[in-house]
Amino acid sequence: MKKSFALQAFAALLLTAVTAGAGLYHVYAARPKPAFSLADTGRNTMTLVLDPGHGGADGGAVSVTGTYESQLNLAVALRCRALAGLYGIDAVMTRESETLDYPESASTIHAKKVWDTNARVELINSVNNAVLISIHQNKYTTPSPHGSQALFAKTPGSMELAQRVQANLSQVTGESKRTAARIGESIYLMNHVNCPAVLVECGFVSNAIEAKKLEEPDYQLKMAAVIIGTYLGSI
Numbered sequence: 001m002k003k004s005f006a007l008q009a010f011a012a013l014l015l016t017a018v019t020a021g022a023g024l025y026h027v028y029a030a031r032p033k034p035a036f037s038l039a040d041t042g043r044n045t046m047t048l049v050l051d052p053g054h055g056g057a058d059g060g061a062v063s064v065t066g067t068y069e070s071q072l073n074l075a076v077a078l079r080c081r082a083l084a085g086l087y088g089i090d091a092v093m094t095r096e097s098e099t100l101d102y103p104e105s106a107s108t109i110h111a112k113k114v115w116d117t118n119a120r121v122e123l124i125n126s127v128n129n130a131v132l133i134s135i136h137q138n139k140y141t142t143p144s145p146h147g148s149q150a151l152f153a154k155t156p157g158s159m160e161l162a163q164r165v166q167a168n169l170s171q172v173t174g175e176s177k178r179t180a181a182r183i184g185e186s187i188y189l190m191n192h193v194n195c196p197a198v199l200v201e202c203g204f205v206s207n208a209i210e211a212k213k214l215e216e217p218d219y220q221l222k223m224a225a226v227i228i229g230t231y232l233g234s235i
């Protein structure tokens with residue numbers, strides 16, 4: 001099942017690469033040798049950790065179409081894992097499904113969220129030479145904002161990786177007005193991991209056009225291809 005998904009993802013990636021407006025081929029083939037490498041942060045080997053934001057009792061933002069953010073995050077993250085797998089890279093996932101098992105002591109939604117966040121931080125910090133990519137979707141109170149954004153932790157390497165993710169996302173989506181930014185202090189997970197960490201807001205679920213795109217498997221794969229392509233070019 002995992003293998004056929006990977007093959008399916010690969011076939012779809014080729015199709016996406018050929019048909020995508022900007023063309024992934026151009027992004028990766030034409031890019032000069034990177035001036036930045038995550039190896040500069042003192043890591044000899046890297047372990048990719050994918051964090052599909054929210055899940056379980058925490059659906060995250062709700063799209064204008066009624067879809068939970070957690071579902072979109074998982075869809076993109078699973079495609080990231082499949083694409084990384086094609087390059088022989090096994091990713092550690094902070095979750096692999098929409099349902100999560102909680103201890104009995106976590107009886108309220110708040111308690112469940114706290115338990116889950118702490119468990120994810122513990123997992124991420126237990127991985128040797130981890131590089132974290134957390135997948136989320138953005139939401140705003142008005143319908144017009146749109147576009148992807150890469151946010152970075154304060155740990156070494158995070159800003160550089162986010163800037164590269166942002167540049168590649170901007171090129172592929174044709175949206176260039178957003179820039180990579182430091183994550184807010186209120187995002188607990190991103191402020192408590194000790195590895196290079198980037199949170200990718202793939203798009204705005206409050207924007208009708210983008211929300212629809214984010215539900216399309218091809219678009220999810222495109223996002224995943226940019227994220228994994230950037231990761232591969234940074235290690």
Ligand SMILES: [Zn+2]
Pocket residue numbers: 053054060061069136137
């Ligand atoms: Zn989120």
